[in-house]
Amino acid sequence: MTQNKSGKTVILTGAGISAESGLQTFRDANGLWEGHRPEEVATPEAFASNPDMVHRFYNARRQKLAEVKPNAAHQALVDLENYLGDDFLLITQNVDDLHERAGIQRVMHLHGELLKKRCSWCNQVDRCDSDLSVSDVCPVCDRPEGMRPHIVWFGEMPFRMEEIINAIKEADQFWAIGTSGQVYPAAGFVEIAKSAGASTVEMNLEAASNSSLFDESIIGPATETLPPFVGALIAS
Numbered sequence: 673m674t675q676n677k678s679g680k681t682v683i684l685t686g687a688g689i690s691a692e693s694g695l696q697t698f699r700d701a702n703g704l705w706e707g708h709r710p711e712e713v714a715t716p717e718a719f720a721s722n723p724d725m726v727h728r729f730y731n732a733r734r735q736k737l738a739e740v741k742p743n744a745a746h747q748a749l750v751d752l753e754n755y756l757g758d759d760f761l762l763i764t765q766n767v768d769d770l771h772e773r774a775g776i777q778r779v780m781h782l783h784g785e786l787l788k789k790r791c792s793w794c795n796q797v798d799r800c801d802s803d804l805s806v807s808d809v810c811p812v813c814d815r816p817e818g819m820r821p822h823i824v825w826f827g828e829m830p831f832r833m834e835e836i837i838n839a840i841k842e843a844d845q846f847w848a849i850g851t852s853g854q855v856y857p858a859a860g861f862v863e864i865a866k867s868a869g870a871s872t873v874e875m876n877l878e879a880a881s882n883s884s885l886f887d888e889s890i891i892g893p894a895t896e897t898l899p900p901f902v903g904a905l906i907a908s
């Protein structure tokens with residue numbers, strides 16, 4: 673197994689790292705949103721056919737995000753970044769801003785950001801910290817009915833994929849934290865890391881769908897497993 677000399681630690685987080693802050697994961701939300709599964713609401717088709725429902729889905733999540741704060745697992749990743757510096761990279765599937773609010777500097781949002789909006793007509797991206805609706809007009813191209821959350825829906829290409837794949841190929845360590853390993857292409861990142869010679873660690877409340885692909889699996893709530901794991905690494 674070729675060892676990368678980069679010494680980079682690349683970390684992938686999912687909804688589970690924000691669960692103890694009070695944000696629902698997709699699995700918890702396996703319940704229904706107004707009678708629909710989240711996977712059915714987070715699609716371009718749903719937005720085309722029922723934009724009001726999709727806006728309600730994201731407006732509610734944006735309002736909830738304003739009520740919660742980062743937890744000890746988010747803080748542990750900040751401690752790790754402070755220790756590793758440029759040898760640290762965080763890739764998150766989450767659309768919340770809890771990593772940033774904890775103080776993370778090096779983070780890539782693979783699936784977009786809840787606090788940004790994008791015009792479907794001119795692609796202008798702006799900050800969005802209030803409700804969106806079909807009546808919103810683009811501040812740049814002045815066209816109505818095009819403002820959408822700057823979020824990657826199912827069936828859409830995730831953001832910054834080339835940069836992310838290149839970073840994973842350079843990694844010595846690949847950790848996946850709080851993700852069920854059910855959504856691609858993120859669920860396949862561990863295989864890219866392994867084939868590039870990285871050591872792989874999973875930290876999750878329960879073994880994820882792709883758990884067998886990890887060298888090590890640490891089971892438990894992230895606020896209990898991640899801080900000591902990072903602390904021991906820094907101490908060593």
Ligand code: BV8
Nearest residue numbers: 686687688697698699765826827850851852855856877894
């Ligand atoms: C793509 C933004 C191709 C939205 C998200 C059929 C048609 C179309 C596509 C497909 C298809 N079949 C398969 C696909 C591919 C599809 C996919 O993988 N579908 C799945 C459902 C099978 N993927 C896509 O569509 C992707 N795009 O393939 O594009 C393409 C190619 C060329 C050109 C154009 C297109 C896009 C996927 C991105 C979708 N958007 N997010 C929003 O947030 O509203 S994904 C969304 O679901 C979340 O962001 C999140 O990433 C994902 C859920 O995953 P997790 O983060 O893992 O969350 P989950 O709830 O599942 O798990 C939480 C875990 O935490 C659990 O394991 C739990 O045990 C653990 N946990 C809970 N509490 C704790 C904890 N762990 C630790 N501590 C705790 N306290």
